[in-house]
Amino acid sequence: MDKCPVEITLNLISNKWKILIIRDLLDGTKRFNELKRSLSGISQKVLTEQLRSMEESGLVNRVVYSQVPPKVEYSLTETGMSLRPILNAMGQWGKEYMEIST
16 A cells, blocks of 8 residues: 555654654755754754664755864755745644734
């Protein structure tokens, strides 16, 4: 049986951290510590796991620069960038919900 397209999307961005990582990377390339600072409450271990998972799924690029101290940058792939309309729609829905629920 074929998988549902919504199910496939949910499996790729299935938790709040992945969605928030994508949100931050939509603005451009970020280093690990920049992401950690912007994601209040995420542990280093969880951020590492999420980034690895997203890299394996083809959503995130990881570039390691051979220098001291080590430098690693993360950015969205073209596939990751294609999630922009979904996140924009979620943001708009959240804004409208906040207005009607207050």
